Amino acid sequence: MIQISYQEFYDSFKDSLGDDGANELLKKAILQANLVQREYYTKEEALKLCDVLKQFGGFVGIIGGILASRFIIR
Numbered sequence: 001m002i003q004i005s006y007q008e009f010y011d012s013f014k015d016s017l018g019d020d021g022a023n024e025l026l027k028k029a030i031l032q033a034n035l036v037q038r039e040y041y042t043k044e045e046a047l048k049l050c051d052v053l054k055q056f057g058g059f060v061g062i063i064g065g066i067l068a069s070r071f072i073i074r
Helices: 005-030 043-055 058-072
Strands: 004-005 040-044
Touching: 004 005, 004 043, 005 043, 005 058, 040 043, 043 058
Parallel strands: none
Antiparallel strands: 004 040
16 A cells, blocks of 8 residues: 655645744645544545645645645556
């Protein structure tokens, strides 16, 4: 089974949003996706999280789309 790490999401946002900003964004997105924060997610959960990130629009939405594309081909 494919597992996608929280760290991969975090690393995608930390340079632009900083440590706290990345964690806050992901905390909010995880709640909206009806998931719980943990170290690894299934491919389906990760794509669900990407869908929520895409709804934020702007830079966050673009990164969410890029991550989704990356996860789909795994």
